[in-house]
Amino acid sequence: xxxxxxLIVEDDPDALHRVAQVISSCADMRLAGTASTVAxxxxxxxxxxxxVLLTDLGLPxxxxxxxxxxxxxxxPGIEIAVLTVFAxxxxxxxxxxxGATGYxxxxxxxxxxxxxxxxxxxxxxxxxxxxxxxxxxxxxxxGGQGQGARANEPLNRAPANGDKxxxxxxESDVLQQIAKGFSYEEISHSLGISVHTVTTHIKNIxxxxxxxxxxxAVFEAVQLGLIRxxxxxx
Amino acid sequence: xxxxxxxxxxxxxAGLSLAIALLLALAIGQLVDQLxxxxxxxxxxxxxxxxxxxxxxxxxxxxxxxxxxxxxxxPHDWRASQSARVGWYVLEIDLxxxxxxxxxxxxxxxxxxxxxxxxxxxxxxxxxxEQEARNWNEPVYLLIANGLLEPGRNTLAIRVQADRPGxxxxxxxxxxxxxxxxxxxxxxSVFRVHVLQAILGLxxxxxxFASILWYWRRSDSLFGWFxxxxxxxxxxxxxxxxxxxxxxxxxxxxxxHATLVxxxxxxxxxxxxxxxxxxxxxxxxxxxWAVLMPLIMLAIALSVxxxxxxxxxxxxDTVALLISVSPFVMMSxxxxxxxTSVMAGMMAAGALPLGFGVxxxxxxxxxxxxxxxxxxxxxxxxxxxxxxxxxxRRFGNALSExxxxxxxxxxxIELREQIIAENFRRLQHLETERAILDExxxxxxDMHDGVGGTLISTLAMVQAGGTNPELLEQALRxxxxxxxxxxxxxxxxDGDLNSVLANLRSRMEPRLLAAxxxxxxxVQDLPPxxxxxxxxxxxxxxxxxxxxxxxxxHANARTIRLACGLSSEADRAARHLTGVxxxxxxxxxxxxxxxxVVISLTDDGIGLPDGTRQxxxxxxxxxxxxxxxxxSVSVVPAEPGTCVMIEIPxxxxxxxxxxGATAQRE
Numbered sequence: 001x002x003x004x005x006x007l008i009v010e011d012d013p014d015a016l017h018r019v020a021q022v023i024s025s026c027a028d029m030r031l032a033g034t035a036s037t038v039a040x041x042x043x044x045x046x047x048x049x050x051x052v053l054l055t056d057l058g059l060p061x062x063x064x065x066x067x068x069x070x071x072x073x074x075x076p077g078i079e080i081a082v083l084t085v086f087a088x089x090x091x092x093x094x095x096x097x098x099g100a101t102g103y104x105x106x107x108x109x110x111x112x113x114x115x116x117x118x119x120x121x122x123x124x125x126x127x128x129x130x131x132x133x134x135x136x137x138x139x140x141x142x143g144g145q146g147q148g149a150r151a152n153e154p155l156n157r158a159p160a161n162g163d164k165x166x167x168x169x170x171e172s173d174v175l176q177q178i179a180k181g182f183s184y185e186e187i188s189h190s191l192g193i194s195v196h197t198v199t200t201h202i203k204n205i206x207x208x209x210x211x212x213x214x215x216x217a218v219f220e221a222v223q224l225g226l227i228r229x230x231x232x233x234x
Numbered sequence: 235x236x237x238x239x240x241x242x243x244x245x246x247x248a249g250l251s252l253a254i255a256l257l258l259a260l261a262i263g264q265l266v267d268q269l270x271x272x273x274x275x276x277x278x279x280x281x282x283x284x285x286x287x288x289x290x291x292x293x294x295x296x297x298x299x300x301x302x303x304x305x306x307x308x309p310h311d312w313r314a315s316q317s318a319r320v321g322w323y324v325l326e327i328d329l330x331x332x333x334x335x336x337x338x339x340x341x342x343x344x345x346x347x348x349x350x351x352x353x354x355x356x357x358x359x360x361x362x363x364e365q366e367a368r369n370w371n372e373p374v375y376l377l378i379a380n381g382l383l384e385p386g387r388n389t390l391a392i393r394v395q396a397d398r399p400g401x402x403x404x405x406x407x408x409x410x411x412x413x414x415x416x417x418x419x420x421x422x423s424v425f426r427v428h429v430l431q432a433i434l435g436l437x438x439x440x441x442x443f444a445s446i447l448w449y450w451r452r453s454d455s456l457f458g459w460f461x462x463x464x465x466x467x468x469x470x471x472x473x474x475x476x477x478x479x480x481x482x483x484x485x486x487x488x489x490x491h492a493t494l495v496x497x498x499x500x501x502x503x504x505x506x507x508x509x510x511x512x513x514x515x516x517x518x519x520x521x522x523w524a525v526l527m528p529l530i531m532l533a534i535a536l537s538v539x540x541x542x543x544x545x546x547x548x549x550x551d552t553v554a555l556l557i558s559v560s561p562f563v564m565m566s567x568x569x570x571x572x573x574t575s576v577m578a579g580m581m582a583a584g585a586l587p588l589g590f591g592v593x594x595x596x597x598x599x600x601x602x603x604x605x606x607x608x609x610x611x612x613x614x615x616x617x618x619x620x621x622x623x624x625x626x627r628r629f630g631n632a633l634s635e636x637x638x639x640x641x642x643x644x645x646x647i648e649l650r651e652q653i654i655a656e657n658f659r660r661l662q663h664l665e666t667e668r669a670i671l672d673e674x675x676x677x678x679x680d681m682h683d684g685v686g687g688t689l690i691s692t693l694a695m696v697q698a699g700g701t702n703p704e705l706l707e708q709a710l711r712x713x714x715x716x717x718x719x720x721x722x723x724x725x726x727x728d729g730d731l732n733s734v735l736a737n738l739r740s741r742m743e744p745r746l747l748a749a750x751x752x753x754x755x756x757v758q759d760l761p762p763x764x765x766x767x768x769x770x771x772x773x774x775x776x777x778x779x780x781x782x783x784x785x786x787x788h789a790n791a792r793t794i795r796l797a798c799g800l801s802s803e804a805d806r807a808a809r810h811l812t813g814v815x816x817x818x819x820x821x822x823x824x825x826x827x828x829x830x831v832v833i834s835l836t837d838d839g840i841g842l843p844d845g846t847r848q849x850x851x852x853x854x855x856x857x858x859x860x861x862x863x864x865x866s867v868s869v870v871p872a873e874p875g876t877c878v879m880i881e882i883p884x885x886x887x888x889x890x891x892x893x894g895a896t897a898q899r900e
Contacts, residue, residue: 086717086718086721088721107710107711107714109748112744128737128740129733129736129737129739129740130722130725130733130736130737133733178736179732179733179736180733180736180757180759181732181733181735181736181737181738181739181740181755181757182736182755183743183755
């Protein structure tokens with residue numbers, strides 16, 4: 001199996017060095033390159049395919065979100081994880097909406113870091129209870145962004161007819177259980193599915209977030225007249 | 235009734251109103267005194283002889299021969315020269331042809347009774363007219379029987395009888411076709427008698443109306459005095475409309491002069507009220523005059539009639555006239571100073587009767603012939619009109635004042651509402667600021683106690699030189715964890731304790747796993763909890779964090795069990811007895827039924843050293859935090875190990891008024 005190529009974009013040299021060390025010391029991973037600005041990162045992404053992009057959000061010449069969006073567009077299939085200190089939903093969800101597939105805690109142990117990257121490549125996206133709650137709010141049929149159902153309302157009601165349900169029932173169940181604090185094992189037990197299925201669900205949910213956010217962006221742009229939808233042409 | 239204090243329009247008003255008064259006077263005069271000079275023969279020359287005779291003087295056909303007869307022009311006022319009580323006039327008329335129509339004789343004014351003979355024949359009702367009571371105001375009109383008038387010379391003999399010596403009067407005499415001159419008589423008669431009666435009736439009515447108004451508004455004495463004024467005037471004018479006995483009644487004459495005094499008094503008081511002045515001393519003196527003067531006159535009249543007629547009455551009249559000038563002057567002054575149209579109207583209304591009063595006074599003092607009789611009664615018409623205008627104006631002013639007051643009130647209310655709204659906004663703003671300050675204070679306290687303390691002690695460690703990398707790493711990780719928990723606590727949870735514990739698990743389990751501990755998760759679905767704001771969440775997290783840290787540091791355990799659920803009374807009792815974590819999964823969570831919630835953390839380690847059950851700094855901290863949010867912490871041995879229990883009462887956490895509010899804000 002060829003090694004996982006990883007591109008790291010981080011402006012703090014110490015942090016960058018540390019992560020680079022971890023990658024280099026792993027047998028199954030290869031450091032594809034390092035960058036400390038958005039421009040550099042973009043150039044490197046354009047230069048050649050990478051398996052994994054690890055990026056900080058606060059970069060000197062812009063936000064890591066631009067890089068995430070660029071990467072997910074230019075290299076579909078790339079795994080993108082945002083490097084975060086708190087894993088707070090603001091940063092994580094913004095990254096996911098732009099196409100990230102996970103997040104890494106900056107202060108994780110070396111072993112944690114490596115393991116998280118492997119899991120990401122293997123198809124498992126990390127999630128936390130608070131992120132799960134916020135995703136439920138955004139994607140549940142009761143409301144759009146910001147108006148979602150309360151976290152502890154019974155969420156297992158079936159979506160009304162005609163409501164665009166962005167989450168399948170299963171996905172909704174998984175998110176609820178995570179929000180309550182159950183581990184993947186406990187969830188797989190109670191829902192009768194494998195742990196792998198659980199993580200796949202999460203990955204799909206993240207993708208739906210990204211799609212929805214792109215869709216919303218297009219919608220907004222059309223509304224504002226920035227994009228014209230031409231029905232007759234071609 | 236203030237008008238704009240500009241003098242020019244006021245002067246204009248005053249001048250205008252006086253002009254109108256003058257025109258009215260002239261009009262009245264014209265109406266009163268229409269003489270058929272074109273349609274009848276006007277006899278203004280004849281012979282007069284004083285005497286008591288009942289029959290026409292003898293030799294009436296040869297007037298020049300009557301002894302004592304003097305040539306006399308008409309009108310003839312006896313006061314100038316005669317002191318007789320009865321006199322005869324002999325007037326000659328030359329007719330070319332005998333008239334073929336009905337003719338009549340008309341005496342426009344005679345004082346006081348007249349008997350007319352034409353060519354020796356008595357005209358009018360037969361018999362003596364000596365003692366007949368007559369309205370001396372009314373003209374005398376006598377039809378001439380057909381055939382009485384002859385072509386050539388005709389002689390009219392008129393016997394005039396005054397009610398007292400020297401008081402007789404005869405104006406020009408008219409002889410003409412009945413068809414032509416009856417209308418004049420009728421007009422004069424109606425005007426002098428009936429119109430006057432109507433005016434008096436009207437005045438009584440307005441007096442009644444004014445009395446009612448005054449009764450409703452006692453404070454407005456103006457209306458009362460207007461009523462009194464009208465009543466006095468009517469009383470005074472009654473003299474003109476009632477028939478008087480042929481011979482003078484001194485009482486009646488006294489009545490006329492006395493009522494004049496009272497009337498003038500009421501005019502002065504009314505004007506004072508109208509102009510809103512109250513010269514108390516002057517009014518008292520005037521009242522004394524109004525009471526004493528009539529009494530004095532009465533005394534004189536009853537004892538020395540001559541003195542009454544010659545002295546007392548004229549003096550009283552003169553004084554009355556002089557006094558009556560003052561209200562008019564005051565009114566004029568007010569009009570000139572700050573006149574409104576109504577004021578000017580009142581002034582004109584006062585000018586008319588004053589002018590007429592002056593005329594009547596001149597007549598009484600024999601300075602003027604009584605051709606027109608007394609005019610003053612007619613002066614009241616304008617007063618009634620103007621007073622009506624005054625009332626209407628007042629009413630209109632009151633209405634518009636009410637409207638403007640209402641508008642002002644509404645404006646004031648609106649202003650107040652704005653002020654209240656503004657204050658409310660300010661209050662809300664202050665509350666928000668206070669909430670923010672409290673939150674900031676809360677966060678600072680937590681950081682000071684937690685992260686701040688950790689970093690400082692780490693710094694001290696480094697400075698002391700003992701830079702054990704592992705210890706450093708531990709300290710720094712602890713600080714990052716503190717920060718993470720605090721940020722987690724800021725996310726609103728809407729009373730969902732489950733998500734709080736879930737966050738705790740996701741934050742702390744990695745560390746537990748790294749230390750080789752297994753976490754048992756026994757958290758049940760909980761009903762929404764009241765008061766679970768950022769502060770409550772943070773304190774609960776800190777207590778659990780502290781408990782877990784204690785286990786990691788001291789307990790040497792393999793498993794740690796985090797359980798949470800509703801507790802029943804029996805369970806609590808059991809807990810106190812055995813100290814064992816009594817929480818078994820409750821089959822059905824009692825949604826809606828509030829019950830205390832218990833979070834318990836049980837480890838299977840070495841347990842607490844003896845004597846530390848109630849002591850220890852960490853435990854003290856946990857108790858303090860719990861107390862601050864209305865919860866309680868107890869630590870009991872778990873055989874093996876230790877159990878830390880946080881009990882939250884059924885009514886929820888004690889939310890600081892702002893911690894809860896920010897939680898609800900979402």
